[in-house]
Every structure is written in structure tokens, then in C-alpha cells.
Amino acid sequence: MPSATNENGVSESSEALQEQIVDQEMADGEFEFEGEIDPNKIQMLPGASEDGTAASFRILQEDHTLGNALRYMIMKNPNVEFCGYSIPHPSEAAMNLRIQTYGEISAIQALEKGLDDLMELCDHVEDEYRKAVEAGEYSTFEP
Amino acid sequence: MVHNISAQRNRVGIEHDRVTNVSSTDFPGYYPGEDQAWNIDKFKKNFKIQISNLTDLSSSFDLIGIDASISNAFRRIMIAEVPTLAIEYVYIENNTSIIQDEVLAHRLGLIPLKANPDYLRWFKKDDPDIEPTDYDTVVLHLSAKCTANPSSTPGTTDPKVLYNNANVYASAIKFEPQGRQAEWFPDGITAANPDILIAKLRPGQEIDLTMHCILGIGQDHAKFSPVATASYRLLPTIDIIGPPMTGQLAQKFKSCFPEGVIAINSKGEAYVKDARKDTVSREVLRHSEFEGRVKLGRQRDHFIFNVESTGAMTPDEIFIKSVQLLKRKCQILRKFDLRT
Numbered sequence: 283m284p285s286a287t288n289e290n291g292v293s294e295s296s297e298a299l300q301e302q303i304v305d306q307e308m309a310d311g312e313f314e315f316e317g318e319i320d321p322n323k324i325q326m327l328p329g330a331s332e333d334g335t336a337a338s339f340r341i342l343q344e345d346h347t348l349g350n351a352l353r354y355m356i357m358k359n360p361n362v363e364f365c366g367y368s369i370p371h372p373s374e375a376a377m378n379l380r381i382q383t384y385g386e387i388s389a390i391q392a393l394e395k396g397l398d399d400l401m402e403l404c405d406h407v408e409d410e411y412r413k414a415v416e417a418g419e420y421s422t423f424e425p
Numbered sequence: 426m427v428h429n430i431s432a433q434r435n436r437v438g439i440e441h442d443r444v445t446n447v448s449s450t451d452f453p454g455y456y457p458g459e460d461q462a463w464n465i466d467k468f469k470k471n472f473k474i475q476i477s478n479l480t481d482l483s484s485s486f487d488l489i490g491i492d493a494s495i496s497n498a499f500r501r502i503m504i505a506e507v508p509t510l511a512i513e514y515v516y517i518e519n520n521t522s523i524i525q526d527e528v529l530a531h532r533l534g535l536i537p538l539k540a541n542p543d544y545l546r547w548f549k550k551d552d553p554d555i556e557p558t559d560y561d562t563v564v565l566h567l568s569a570k571c572t573a574n575p576s577s578t579p580g581t582t583d584p585k586v587l588y589n590n591a592n593v594y595a596s597a598i599k600f601e602p603q604g605r606q607a608e609w610f611p612d613g614i615t616a617a618n619p620d621i622l623i624a625k626l627r628p629g630q631e632i633d634l635t636m637h638c639i640l641g642i643g644q645d646h647a648k649f650s651p652v653a654t655a656s657y658r659l660l661p662t663i664d665i666i667g668p669p670m671t672g673q674l675a676q677k678f679k680s681c682f683p684e685g686v687i688a689i690n691s692k693g694e695a696y697v698k699d700a701r702k703d704t705v706s707r708e709v710l711r712h713s714e715f716e717g718r719v720k721l722g723r724q725r726d727h728f729i730f731n732v733e734s735t736g737a738m739t740p741d742e743i744f745i746k747s748v749q750l751l752k753r754k755c756q757i758l759r760k761f762d763l764r765t
Contacts, residue, residue, distance in 0.1 A: 324761050346497075348751070357452050400751070404755075410472065420479050
């Protein structure tokens with residue numbers, strides 16, 4: 283293979299990288315995140331209310347997958363008056379999220395709570411699924 | 426009939442020409458005086474997973490007590506965002522088969538590969554200065570040359586007997602470990618299904634090519650999708666209203682559903698035996714004698730998932746990865762400080 287490999291075919295950086303991969307796996311039991319995160323991944327759109335209780339966000343490289351799930355979690359917050367998302371144009375990989383609260387919390391706080399709740403939910407779903415796989419109460423032949 | 430109000434809310438109604446009560450209503454403020462706020466303990470209490478089937482290639486499981494927006498996210502991630510390895514670059518040294526280079530390259534790309542993607546990093550395609558390395562690219566090689574088989578009996582017409590290598594299958598693809606890849610992939614990297622036909626050759630024709638495989642996601646190209654299908658349906662419900670149906674009526678009622686859905690008890694009354702088996706054909710709603718006697722529906726928070734893997738990973742790995750990826754999306758957004 284070209285570059286980064288010497289004449290023995292061993293990549294000089296592979297050893298360090300492999301350790302990194304293993305470390306990461308041991309740290310969180312998940313596969314690693316790759317690539318740099320776009321610094322503009324999430325932006326607050328102009329036109330937010332002065333007190334910050336109503337705001338719109340633009341999230342790049344996201345679609346209905348996160349949009350609808352996050353909308354649901356934010357709407358579950360009793361302090362939130364309104365939450366909705368839209369994909370303004372199908373050829374732009376961006377999702378707009380609108381949050382309006384009743385005034386007790388800011389839109390940013392509502393977004394953060396939504397994200398935290400969704401992460402907590404994912405953890406529980408994963409745990410339950412692993413338990414169900416381990417319990418082995420299912421058929422293992424091709425239906 | 427469902428008398429419990431909260432159970433009734435979780436029913437999607439199915440009429441002969443439309444569906445009713447489709448939207449979730451479990452939000453704070455929707456029902457006066459009820460606490461519908463998100464509560465992880467409440468969720469943990471109600472949420473259940475039942476796996477009914479799990480094999481190397483397919484799985485069927487139920488997610489119960491979760492909203493459609495979340496289970497749909499899992500489904501979408503399984504199809505489009507779980508990374509797998511696939512052939513992306515094909516360097517053709519020789520191709521004298523009748524299949525054109527570009528068609529052959531496309532066919533090769535679609536072959537599902539059995540490899541653990543966790544040991545690879547992303548190959549940065551858009552950077553023209555980046556060269557492939559052993560931690561982001563897997564090299565495969567395919568060479569096959571067709572020759573006549575002199576020992577075949579005269580009069581034979583089967584090309585597989587007449588010639589050697591008349592058919593080139595995915596099993597002919599050979600893994601060429603680079604760097605420490607032999608350690609990371611001790612079982613090698615092979616096609617998930619060795620019997621995929623790549624090309625047909627005749628004596629004198631030859632294929633000789635090198636392939637570079639990289640990580641990708643289904644969003645970019647369907648060849649990277651780890652699933653053949655990932656879908657869910659809502660659990661069907663059938664409620665018989667009013668006095669029990671007996672005799673001829675019960676028989677007709679039973680015949681409106683697939684085998685095993687409706688049964689008739691010792692008193693000759695029709696009862697719902699297994700609504701899960703119903704295909705929700707709505708045949709029963711076409712007959713006037715059952716008007717007002719039956720209510721068809723679906724349980725809004727009971728998802729019956731069906732996942733078929735392409736063979737790259739097992740279905741349980743795919744589902745777990747979809748859950749982890751949804752969490753990762755949140756983690757990434759959580760890293761940003763919007764308050765400044």
C-alpha cells in the first residue's frame with residue numbers, strides 16, 4: 283500500500299492508532315467517533331427573543347432522524363410551549379429547530395435538557411436490548 | 426373493547442377507508458391535570474424489549490412503550506447511518522471479459538463484506554492529497570483466468586464442466602492484509618455470501634483487479650447499508666364489540682382474518698386468539714353484518730421490528746449501533762456552548 287507504510291508493509295502510525303482505538307473502546311464500550319466536528323454544526327438563528335426564551339437553531343448534517351426524536355423529547359418538557367423542526371430545503375443538509383418556552387427556562391436550556399433526556403433514553407434502550415439478547419428467550423433458526 | 430382511557434389513547438383506529446387517532450398525545454398540557462412530562466423512571470417502568478427471533482442474518486423484536494419518533498430514528502439510522510466496509514475503488518489491471526470495466530466495478534461494490542468496521546477509520550475521500558493507509562483501507566484482489574478443460578467428456582455442453590473458471594464467484598476475492606491488518610482481522614475479510622456471481626468467462630478471458638475498500642454509510646451509497654430491510658409495524662388490535670358472535674356468523678368472522686387470528690371457543694363463540702398474526706387486510710369491514718361489531722386498530726407504542734442483515738454484521742450489532750449513533754448525535758450537539 284502506498285505512503286505511510288514502510289518496506290515491511292507495516293504502517294508507522296498504525297501501532298499508536300490501534301492503541302488509541304482500543305483505549306477508546308475500553309473507555310466507553312462504543313465504537314469511536316471519526317472525523318472532525320463542523321464548528322458550525324449548530325448555530326442560533328437571528329431573531330431570538332431578547333430574554334432567550336424563544337429561539338431557532340440551525341443544525342447542519344442532520345435530518346428527520348434527530349429532528350423528530352429531539353422534537354419529541356423537547357415537547358415532553360412542561361416548560362416548553364412550542365417545539366418544531368423543519369428541513370427548509372431537501373438539497374441542503376440542514377435542519378431548523380424552533381423552541382419557545384413559557385418563560386421559566388431559556389430555549390437553550392430546553393434544548394440541552396432534550397439532548398440529555400434523549401441520551402438517557404438511548405442508554406436504557408441499549409441496556410434493555412443487551413439484557414434481552416443475553417436472556418436468550420428467542421428462536422435462533424432462520425424463519 | 427378497551428375501557429381503560431390511557432390504553433384507548435394509544436390506539437390508532439382503522440376504519441374501512443381511513444386511519445384515525447394517528448398522532449401521539451402524550452405531551453404536557455394535552456390532558457388537563459395529567460403529568461405527561463418526561464420521566465426516565467416512568468419510561469424505564471413501561472419500556473420493554475422482546476426478541477422473538479435472532480439469527481446471523483435476520484431478527485425480529487418488539488419495542489414496547491416508546492414513541493414513534495424514537496423508534497423511527499433507530500430504523501432510519503440502521504438503514505442509512507451505521508457504517509460498514511465496501512469496495513469503493515477498483516484498479517483494473519486486466520479485464521477481457523464481456524462485462525465492461527465500470528459495470529464490473531459497480532457489481533463488485535455491491536458485494537457485502539464480512540468485516541468488523543470498528544477497527545477501521547474513515548478514509549478522507551474529499552482530500553486529494555490523502556493516500557490510503559492500512560488503518561483506513563482494506564485491499565482485496567481478484568484474479569481469474571478461464572481455460573478450456575481438456576478432460577471434459579466429448580458432447581458436454583455445461584460451461585462449468587467444459588471450462589475452468591467459467592463462473593467467477595465472490596469466493597474468488599482474496600484479502601491482502603496491509604500493515605497490521607492480519608492482527609486486526611484474524612479471520613480475514615471475505616464476501617458475506619461466497620456464492621455471489623461476479624462474471625462469466627470463456628476460454629482466454631481474464632479478470633485481474635485490485636480493490637480498495639473503505640468505510641461508508643448508507644446515506645452516501647446503498648452498498649454501505651448493513652441491512653437489506655429494517656422496518657417496523659405497529660401491533661394490530663381487534664376488539665369484538667357487543668354480544669359474542671356464534672354459529673355461522675362466527676365462522677364468517679373467523680374467515681375474514683388470516684389463519685390463527687380468530688378462534689372459536691367451546692361455547693361456539695368467536696374470540697381473538699392472536700391479533701399479532703393479523704395482516705390488517707380490513708376484509709371484516711367490507712361485510713355489513715359486522716358493522717359496529719368489531720373495532721380494528723393498532724397499538725401506537727408497540728413496534729414490531731424486522732431487521733434483515735446483508736451479512737456484514739449480525740442484526741443485534743446493527744441495532745445496538747443504531748442506538749449508540751443516536752446517542753452520539755446528541756453528544757456532539759451537547760459539546761457546543763450556545764450560551765456565549
